[in-house]
Amino acid sequence: MRGAGRLQRARARFRQGGLRLRLSALPVAQCAVAAGIAWFVANDLVGHARPFFAPIAAVISLGVSLGSRLRRVVELVVGVSLGVLVGDLLIAQIGSGPWQIALVVALAMGAAVFADGAALLVAQAGSSAVLVATLLPPGEAGGLNRCVDALIGGAVGVLVASVLPSDPVGPVRREARALLEELAAVLEQTARALRERDPEAAAAALRRARASQPLIDGLRAALRGGQEVTRVAPLLRRRRRVLHRFRELAERADYAMRNARVLARRTYTALCDDEPAAPELADLLAELAGAVGVLTDQLDREGERELAREPVLDVVRHQAALSDGWATGASEQVIVAQLRSIALDLLQATGMSRGEALAAMRAPEVSGGRA
Structure with a gap:
């Protein structure tokens, strides 16, 4: 009896998972297509090396669920710009390390809170500052390129949403x-x-x-x-x-x-x-x-x-x-x-x-x- 009960619960969870997947199939496809196109545009057409912000921006601007998509694009670009700007300016001068990362994140997120306070904007400012402080060598240029990558990704996300729209009703x-x-x-x-x-x-x-x-x-x-x-x-x-x-x-x-x-x-x-x-x-x-x-x-x-x-x-x-x-x-x-x-x-x-x-x-x- 217990085995039969577990099997029924497993089947129920499988059906629920299948239903969730069917309902989210189009948004997932939108995100996948937008991420690939954003990387292609930023890397192959524009010529930016490692344009990881482009597919990230495309996925976030679309999201799996609907919401204030256009506002999210703006918040994403502004947040990335703040994080990259603060990270590039400071890491080039003070180097990279635990206290440097803490300082950069605090300043980037503080600037984002002062500018608007939106959750996505603040989060992107902090995460972008972390990426600059940890993944990129001190003094490496490219802050403007990364802002452009975020803009490309957001624009691609909106374009994919308009060409492959989900059911609004x-x-x-x-x-x-x-x-x-x-x-x-x-x-x-x-x-x-x-x-x-x-x-x-x-x-x-x-x-x-x-x-x-x-x-x-x-x-x-x-x-x-x-x-x-x-x-x-x-x-x-x-x-x-x-x-x-x-x-x-x-x-x-x-x-x-x-x-x-x-x-x-x-x-x-x-x-x-x-x-x-x-x-x-x-x-x-x-x-x-x-x-x-x-x-x-x-x-x-x-x-x-x-x-x-x-x-x-x-x-x-x-x-x-x-x-x-x-x-x-x-x-x-x-x-x-x-x-x-x-x-x-x-x-x-x-x-x-x-x-x-x-x-x-x-x-x-x-x-x-x-x-």
């Missing part, structure tokens, strides 16, 4: 799916806690909602990376419209999760205080979780996100109809208010404006709840 869609699935899980868990009158389950739902911030941050980071790809890759600029829709979805999903936290906290408080709650509230929360699931399913179908509107409006209709017979208490009022706020956020996530979403919510309230 795929990572955004994956992050959006993860966030919406977590929102649905929080709503479903809160509904179950309310149905079973279980304060511990409500506390677990609240903890889960509070732990969702990394998912929100991941979606925003993916959006920044995708927007950067569309800036440097002319063939993918038409994808900006899709990214714009995902940017609106990210904002609304963030608000919806915040409202879900308030909802879970109020549910937990009500259950701890043994406040009454209409049993239909749990059904409404579960139905809202299902509506979030419909929206999640539509992420793979560009332009069809509006299909998720009707399930959300169904929740609003049912809430309006059921609320007529409730003698709502304070906690019930808060839960209903948060439910409606989440519904409003979800409707806006489908592409509706706030005014359109409010109008759509009022219409079913009148026809479904007052007829």
Whole structure:
């Protein structure tokens, strides 16, 4: 049995590794191609001996994951320039040794912190100073050449990113799916806690909602990376419209999760205080979780996100109809208010404006709840 368990875990790790490799295949290929081209340009075309900064700059400017690529190129070149300048000036005068290396690194990184303070800039200034102090003989010229090598590498990295661009939407869609699935899980868990009158389950739902911030941050980071790809890759600029829709979805999903936290906290408080709650509230929360699931399913179908509107409006209709017979208490009022706020956020996530979403919510309230 233990052997079978270990084999299953090994297979699971292998599958996860294969998935990570497939997702990173294009960025890895970009880095490999850029490193080779950068060395060729700096060594064979420009004629610099040992232009190791060129492929390093190309790889760092691309990176395996997306981010602020253009800023990284600038930080890289400035950091290398500072490190090489300080290293060349000092090592030529004081020689190379432990205290000399310590002094050069301290001065180079201090200058980088004073100039900007960005993490990559400071790190490159320090590492470049170390390379100059340890690998290059004192007095050897070439500081300007190494700065040029860094510039070549950064430029090649950006060029490769524009010619062999990664998918700007795929990572955004994956992050959006993860966030919406977590929102649905929080709503479903809160509904179950309310149905079973279980304060511990409500506390677990609240903890889960509070732990969702990394998912929100991941979606925003993916959006920044995708927007950067569309800036440097002319063939993918038409994808900006899709990214714009995902940017609106990210904002609304963030608000919806915040409202879900308030909802879970109020549910937990009500259950701890043994406040009454209409049993239909749990059904409404579960139905809202299902509506979030419909929206999640539509992420793979560009332009069809509006299909998720009707399930959300169904929740609003049912809430309006059921609320007529409730003698709502304070906690019930808060839960209903948060439910409606989440519904409003979800409707806006489908592409509706706030005014359109409010109008759509009022219409079913009148026809479904007052007829």
